[in-house]
Amino acid sequence: MADDRQSAATAYSTRMRGVLLILLALDMLAVIGVLMAGVLGMANPERNPRRANLLMRWRVILQGVAILLVVALMVS
Numbered sequence: 495m496a497d498d499r500q501s502a503a504t505a506y507s508t509r510m511r512g513v514l515l516i517l518l519a520l521d522m523l524a525v526i527g528v529l530m531a532g533v534l535g536m537a538n539p540e541r542n543p544r545r546a547n548l549l550m551r552w553r554v555i556l557q558g559v560a561i562l563l564v565v566a567l568m569v570s
Contacts, residue, residue: 510570518563525556 532549535541 507570511567514563514567514570518560518567521556521560521563525553525560528553528556 528549532546532553535546535549
């Protein structure tokens, strides 16, 4: 009985790590996408400061999410 619970917990932990890794990869891609949009926006001579500020906020939020996912991976 205890072995069944142990193996179920191990299987759950393995699946959860996989999900967290996928979420982390998607989040990192999103950070790169927002960063590139911001860089390209800065190269535009008719740049919009509000849009640049919004992109910067999104980049910071996404980087925070990435840090939380890394911490969750380290804990699991």
